[in-house]
Amino acid sequence: MTTQSRRVQLQENLNRTREAIAAACVDAGRSPDSVRLIAVTKTFPASDAAALVELGQTDLGENRDQEAHPKAVDLAARGLEPVWHFVGQLQRNKARSVASYADWVHSVDRITLASALDAAATAHGRNLNALIQVSLDGDVSRGGVLVADLEGLAERIADAPSIHLKGVMAVAPIGWEPAKAFALLAECSETVKRTDPGAVEISAGMSGDYQAAIAAGATMVRLGRNVLGERESMA
């Protein structure tokens, strides 16, 4: 595919996705601009990410530092500075790298990781927006803090100088009704808001379940396939 035809395709995908998000908002009785689209560019080349930014898509997401960091450097070299969202499971030893380019980390799920990100952001002279990833079914192998431990983690992040608590994130557990998953996440959001009333963001919804997430109050949806097309292999 030529660069130009790929760009046209991405533009069409973006338009269609934005319209679908706005329609889901209206269905839910919400303002059509109350949900932020994060285009998840994982497994797709930096040229696609650059094209999306040039088409006006400001928020991009990635789930692996090994891929995200060079992509962020590549775009910066083109003079493009999207808002980068790190959405994947994160090892503490990657905190320093992620804090060098990410604006948001959606997957803060333990105190040791929060401390590492805070120290790294301070060292880089940057601030990070943090979402607490919640394990809705208690299977922490897929990332996320247990619901029972959410409040303690929120309190620790609220005290950190360089990471700012902004809300919660979850992935709907395999085999769960999305509506049930996102209703539980909305309860988790209320818990976090008791610690910090300003932490109102809810990152929920992927290409297969974003309408249910918007109906349950999501403020950010993380869409890969809807915007970029099918991935050749699962990342």
Ligand SMILES: *Cc1c(COP(=O)(O)O)cnc(C)c1O
């Ligand atoms: C890949 C990924 C997405 C996007 O998934 P799609 O099904 O392509 O929309 C969203 N969130 C996370 C955490 C991901 O890893």
